[in-house]
Amino acid sequence: MASIHRRARSPYWHAAWRDADGRLILRSTKQTDRKKALAFAVEAERAEKLAGAGTLTEVQARKILADILERTGGDETLRCPSVREYFTEWLASKEAANAAGTAARYKIAVSEFLERLGARADRLLSGLTARDVQRFVDGRNALGLSPATVSLDAKILRVALTKARKGGLILSNPAEAVTLRPKRSVKRKPFTAAEVKMLVDTAQGEWRTLVLLAYYTGARLSDCCAMPWDAVDFAAGTLTYTPQKTGGEPVMIPMHPELHAHLESLATSDKPERFVMPHMSGLKSGGRHGLSESFKNLMRKTGVDSQRVERDVGVRTLSRRSFHSLRHSFTSALANADVPPELRMKLTGHTTEATHKIYTHHEIETLRRAIEKLPGLQG
Secondary structure, three states: OOEEEEOOOOOOEEEEEEOOOOOEEEEEEEEOOHHHHHHHHHHHHHHHHHHHOOOOOHHHHHHHHHHHHHHHOOOOOOOOOEHHHHHHHHHHHHHHHOOHHHHHHHHHHHHHHHHHHHHHHHOEHHHOOHHHHHHHHHHHHHOOOOHHHHHHHHHHHHHHHHHHHHOOOOOOOHHHHOOOOOOOOOOOOOOOHHHHHHHHHHOOOHHHHHHHHHHHHOOOHHHHHOOEHHHEEOOOOEEEEOOOOOOOOOEEEEOOHHHHHHHHHHOOOOOOOOEOOOOHHHOOOOOOOOHHHHHHHHHHHHOOOOOEEOOOOOOOOEEOOOOOHHHHHHHHHHHHOOOOHHHHHHHHOOOOHHHHHHOOOOOHHHHHHHHHOOOOOOO
């Protein structure tokens, strides 16, 4: 049984206990208080017995150490948060430091992960295993989600757990050992100007405004729907907004005459509306009844092909063209009009050339004119 004693010329109590092999262990407790020193000795002996029986886990070791620090009243404390506590705290830090759209995406991945863990989410973070993360990833795959979506979920968990590792809460990152399905990228396609006109002619009410905004500004769906009237400057002929996804620098777009005229016709209303599209501003973009799906219905009604393709065997198909294709159309139309890349990037808010290239689709006639500029070899 653990015991404590004093030594000559030492202000501290010393602890004594036997290890699994019966050897006597002597250690200074660095405590001058007898009760705290005895608590140290008891916990040390408990850890020794568990180790001797081969049942001492990292979780138990951290718990024992935390108990020692708590009972001995040390200045330092060993944090042993549960999985749920840690991720809740991590999400709060991300909500404060990131754009609303980014923080919302983090919340989706974390919420789904905690739900998948069930009761295990309330266990210590240090007990989280690679198998826990792999089961989550496999479950997301089973739902038929795209490899890109599942990969992003795993990346979010990996980033969160990397912070935990660097903070000393875990020894290794279990998300780094996860196996992901290979991505099969589906290249997005833009709409032609004629197809956009068909969509505008078919659309009614706020949908017509939404399509015009997206085509003439290149703004994302969420930014279009949340466009406030104070972003519109009729005198200067500009529209200025801050992208929700990146939360970066504001983007100023000179308004196309057709968009300017359309918005001006809406502004004649006496209703004191905050948003250009008050009804759209309160709707969600995703889900079966979200705006993205409603736009697909508009495409079908108009007769515009969505160009659906197989994404994976046994998994639902994916459309090459969706509402986001209007952003591709905006960028591509500028490129085909010989607008320089740096100006296109400024108008779209893209920060890297690599990302911008994905949105640039040159029409065959533009490419043909470029080829025709090559000097001939005859005569």
